[in-house]
Amino acid sequence: MNIVENFDLFAPRLINKQELFSSGHRACSGCAEVLAVRLMCKALGENTVIASATGCMEIVSSMFPTTAWRVPWIHVAFENAAAVASGVEAGLKALQKKGKIDGRYIKVVGMAGDGGTMDIGFQALSGAMERGHDMIYVCFDNEAYMNTGIQRSSGTPMGASTTTAPAGKVSIGQKTWKKNMPEIMVAHEIPYVATVCTSYPLDFIRKLEKARNIKGPSYIHCFSVCPTGWRSPSHTAISMGRLAVETGVFPLYEVENGHYRMSPDMPKKPRPIRDYFKSQGRFRHLTDADIDMIQNRVNKEFQKLVEKTKYLKTGNE
Amino acid sequence: MGKRVGLEVTVAVAEAVALCRIDMAGVYPITPQSHIAEHLSSLVADGTLEAEFVTVESEHSAMSAVIGASATGARAYTATASQGLLLMNELLPIASAMRLPICMAIANRAVSGPLNILNDHSDIMPQRDTGWISLFVENSQEAVDLSIQAFKIAEHKDVMLPVNVNIDGFQLTHMVEPVELPTQEEVDEFLPPLTPHATLHPAKPVTMGAFSMSDYFTEIMKAKDEVIKNSKKIVLEVWDEWGKKFGRHYKPVESYRADDADILMLTMGSMGETAKIAIDELRQKGVKAGLLKLRLWRPFPFEEIREALKNAKTLIVTDRAVSFGGPGGPVFSEIKSALFAGKHHPAIYNYIIGLGGRDVAVRDFVGMFEKILSDKDQKAKDTYEFWGVRE
Amino acid sequence: MALKSWKELPIGCVVSEPGSASEYHTGSWRSQRPIWDNAKCIKCGICYVFCPEGCVQQTEDGFFQANMDYCKGCGICAHECWPRAIKMVEEG
Ligand SMILES: Cc1ncc(C[n+]2csc(CCOP(=O)(O)OP(=O)(O)O)c2C)c(N)n1
Numbered sequence: 001m002n003i004v005e006n007f008d009l010f011a012p013r014l015i016n017k018q019e020l021f022s023s024g025h026r027a028c029s030g031c032a033e034v035l036a037v038r039l040m041c042k043a044l045g046e047n048t049v050i051a052s053a054t055g056c057m058e059i060v061s062s063m064f065p066t067t068a069w070r071v072p073w074i075h076v077a078f079e080n081a082a083a084v085a086s087g088v089e090a091g092l093k094a095l096q097k098k099g100k101i102d103g104r105y106i107k108v109v110g111m112a113g114d115g116g117t118m119d120i121g122f123q124a125l126s127g128a129m130e131r132g133h134d135m136i137y138v139c140f141d142n143e144a145y146m147n148t149g150i151q152r153s154s155g156t157p158m159g160a161s162t163t164t165a166p167a168g169k170v171s172i173g174q175k176t177w178k179k180n181m182p183e184i185m186v187a188h189e190i191p192y193v194a195t196v197c198t199s200y201p202l203d204f205i206r207k208l209e210k211a212r213n214i215k216g217p218s219y220i221h222c223f224s225v226c227p228t229g230w231r232s233p234s235h236t237a238i239s240m241g242r243l244a245v246e247t248g249v250f251p252l253y254e255v256e257n258g259h260y261r262m263s264p265d266m267p268k269k270p271r272p273i274r275d276y277f278k279s280q281g282r283f284r285h286l287t288d289a290d291i292d293m294i295q296n297r298v299n300k301e302f303q304k305l306v307e308k309t310k311y312l313k314t315g316n317e
Numbered sequence: 318m319g320k321r322v323g324l325e326v327t328v329a330v331a332e333a334v335a336l337c338r339i340d341m342a343g344v345y346p347i348t349p350q351s352h353i354a355e356h357l358s359s360l361v362a363d364g365t366l367e368a369e370f371v372t373v374e375s376e377h378s379a380m381s382a383v384i385g386a387s388a389t390g391a392r393a394y395t396a397t398a399s400q401g402l403l404l405m406n407e408l409l410p411i412a413s414a415m416r417l418p419i420c421m422a423i424a425n426r427a428v429s430g431p432l433n434i435l436n437d438h439s440d441i442m443p444q445r446d447t448g449w450i451s452l453f454v455e456n457s458q459e460a461v462d463l464s465i466q467a468f469k470i471a472e473h474k475d476v477m478l479p480v481n482v483n484i485d486g487f488q489l490t491h492m493v494e495p496v497e498l499p500t501q502e503e504v505d506e507f508l509p510p511l512t513p514h515a516t517l518h519p520a521k522p523v524t525m526g527a528f529s530m531s532d533y534f535t536e537i538m539k540a541k542d543e544v545i546k547n548s549k550k551i552v553l554e555v556w557d558e559w560g561k562k563f564g565r566h567y568k569p570v571e572s573y574r575a576d577d578a579d580i581l582m583l584t585m586g587s588m589g590e591t592a593k594i595a596i597d598e599l600r601q602k603g604v605k606a607g608l609l610k611l612r613l614w615r616p617f618p619f620e621e622i623r624e625a626l627k628n629a630k631t632l633i634v635t636d637r638a639v640s641f642g643g644p645g646g647p648v649f650s651e652i653k654s655a656l657f658a659g660k661h662h663p664a665i666y667n668y669i670i671g672l673g674g675r676d677v678a679v680r681d682f683v684g685m686f687e688k689i690l691s692d693k694d695q696k697a698k699d700t701y702e703f704w705g706v707r708e
Numbered sequence: 709m710a711l712k713s714w715k716e717l718p719i720g721c722v723v724s725e726p727g728s729a730s731e732y733h734t735g736s737w738r739s740q741r742p743i744w745d746n747a748k749c750i751k752c753g754i755c756y757v758f759c760p761e762g763c764v765q766q767t768e769d770g771f772f773q774a775n776m777d778y779c780k781g782c783g784i785c786a787h788e789c790w791p792r793a794i795k796m797v798e799e800g
């Protein structure tokens with residue numbers, strides 16, 4: 001399958017030209033997380049206000065007295081992006097109702113890494129989603145606490161070596177399965193949940209645009225390749241994301257009002273996960289048996305998702 | 318003229334805050350604060366107060382949400398106590414660093430452990446250095462007045478800092494007393510609409526909460542220290558204006574029969590009321606006793622303290638919190654450092670009183686004076702004691 | 709740029725110049741640079757879309773080039789360009 005085929009020719013014409021996230025940011029060379037931020041801004045446009053958690057994207061974008069942001073942006077702390085976003089949404093709503101500011105539609109966005117979402121920011125996120133604020137929450141999942149030096153999170157996949165769950169003589173590294181955050185969000189019964197990856201920019205942008213047009217909370221889980229933390233070459237960030245999707249390790253799907261839909265980019269039959277694991281240093285220590293064990297789980301999870309897309313189909317009411 | 322009504326203090330505070338036409342509140346329940354949250358939400362529910370009431374899932378999120386709302390230019394309010402305040406702690410210096418004029422009531426309550434829901438000041442004292450303006454009230458009328466003044470102080474263009482108003486839990490929050498609530502017209506006249514210094518809005522995109530390295534961090538801290546120090550001037554102006562308008566006057570340090578006193582006691586919060594009665598008793602016995610009440614905790618009124626103590630021979634500082642392994646009580650150490658810089662050094666004593674709701678009666682205050690007066694060779698000078706502790 | 713004194717800091721350290729990070733030139737991080745061969749380019753724009761720096765721009769003739777002030781030399785554009793119109797060369 002060649003890239004152009006599933007990509008659409010002349011992509012720039014379909015994509016907002018405005019760079020709402022400027023060059024000069026300090027992300028590592030080849031960082032797909034920062035690319036995701038750039039594409040998110042393009043998809044959402046200028047009538048957006050972002051509340052960001054502490055983490056790589058915050059540090060690399062806001063070195064005082066400068067900023068990479070061209071949309072209004074606030075950072076308060078690590079575990080509260082969703083709560084800050086709730087307050088921003090409530091504040092704007094009150095001021096608009098009272099006619100104190102113009103009435104344009106502004107989308108409020110909360111953003112954090114996997115740590116800021118799935119671990120320390122979990123409660124604030126659950127609260128914000130449950131309250132039904134009109135906001136998008138985006139989790140930039142690079143599968144560890146990268147900003148502080150590649151420590152494990154509950155988003156780190158089984159078998160990955162990190163600095164707090166390192167591989168050793170008696171350890172394969174991460175000993176737990178990745179927390180299924182999108183499913184937890186689906187259980188909040190919010191209108192829209194979707195997984196995205198920068199390797200599929202049109203799918204990425206379409207889903208963010210959809211989230212933007214939904215009145216109410218939506219959750220976007222963005223697979224974000226981190227060459228530094230994964231010990232993979234910087235030029236492979238996009239191809240690595242594609243492999244995660246093609247192997248079913250990170251399936252692209254969306255859940256609209258409880259109805260599941262697999263993205264058209266998803267292969268019918270996933271590739272073996274070895275293809276994805278082999279050029280990443282964090283998996284290098286795994287034995288064939290370890291990989292088989294993980295492959296079984298990936299197969300099982302993927303199959304579960306396929307079943308959901310069959311039986312909880314969009315437009316099946 | 319406003320109407321005089323008999324209200325529980327929490328309800329009166331919520332009414333006062335509603336008169337300030339807040340745009341947003343984010344409050345999480347905790348005893349003895351919860352009635353503020355409940356009454357505010359009922360005012361929103363019946364349409365009396367046009368505001369967004371965000372039913373946050375924790376105090377951490379309460380403070381986060383009011384920070385977010387305040388950053389949009391909304392007038393934002395919260396209230397808490399004890400564990401809730403400690404849970405907010407991480408965010409307090411961030412709110413002040415961002416110069417967001419958030420107002421917060423603290424229904425002061427002891428901090429765990431062990432768990433205790435009753436009054437002392439161990440919740441606010443650890444927040445001393447977070448860059449918030451911190452005020453204490455003694456009675457219900459003051460709770461109402463300061464809740465309104467807080468917004469005016471916070472939102473002054475030369476201040477733009479968050480303000481907390483400390484109201485002793487239960488002792489004061491749950492009292493039902495007649496208070497005068499100003500009218501809406503009076504409050505509108507006193508408190509103009511908020512003019513924020515920057516807002517999160519696409520019309521003019523700004524970045525708030527940027528990351529700073531050592532090249533700027535010291536300058537940022539210096540600027541913050543200067544602005545809170547200089548805010549005292551505005552606090553005084555606001556109190557002056559309030560006094561002229563409503564006839565109730567406020568000062569950073571208030572005194573009772575202190576002018577000719579040889580021996581002074583200093584209290585904070587609602588205990589001043591009981592201490593006053595003790596002073597009267599002592600005066601009747603011929604003791605030249607007097608009382609100072611510290612209202613402004615941050616910025617600390619160093620000059621006013623020195624002025625108030627300029628003739629005193631002896632001072633008893635009462636504290637409602639302990640600085641474990643430190644100098645005794647936090648108020649005590651502040652007063653000592655205020656006096657150290659001056660020329661006049663009265664003999665100073667410290668009693669730690671009323672912890673976790675322990676009752677402090679008139680006879681206790683009288684007892685403290687008597688104990689110090691009998692300390693002829695000043696053995697207990699510069700030390701602290703847990704008043705009434707069982708040995 | 710001269711560092712500001714404490715008196716000159718904006719209230720609350722609000723940064724009111726959007727996109728001012730572009731003052732900082734990340735091009736100095738680069739050890740390799742992308743070179744475009746327009747003869748092979750089909751103007752698909754993939755290099756523009758995937759550049760994490762947002763530093764690939766389309767020129768009037770429809771071809772693409774990177775702003776070397778910001779290009780970190782990650783090699784994504786070259787790796788993703790399907791007709792192989794971009795190659796990475798060592799910075800000399
Ligand atoms: C309360 C608190 N605990 C810990 C930290 C330290 N810290 C800052 S960012 C971070 C990890 C961020 O990881 P993640 O959310 O996955 O974002 P990433 O940097 O990987 O994009 C940690 C542990 C903090 N700033 N605040």
Ligand code: SF4
Pocket residue numbers: 026027028029030031032033034056057060142146147225226227228229
């Ligand atoms: S550590 Fe990873 S996520 Fe963070 S900036 Fe570097 S590449 Fe991006």
Ligand code: SF4
Pocket residue numbers: 744748749750751752753754755756772788789790791792793794
């Ligand atoms: S990716 Fe290659 S073919 Fe496509 S526009 Fe860029 S240089 Fe041309």
Ligand code: SF4
Pocket residue numbers: 030741742758759760761762763764774778779780781782783784785786
């Ligand atoms: S090498 Fe990387 S940074 Fe440079 S233009 Fe290509 S994609 Fe952008």
Ligand SMILES: [Mg+2]
Pocket residue numbers: 113114115140141142143144145146147
């Ligand atoms: Mg991470």
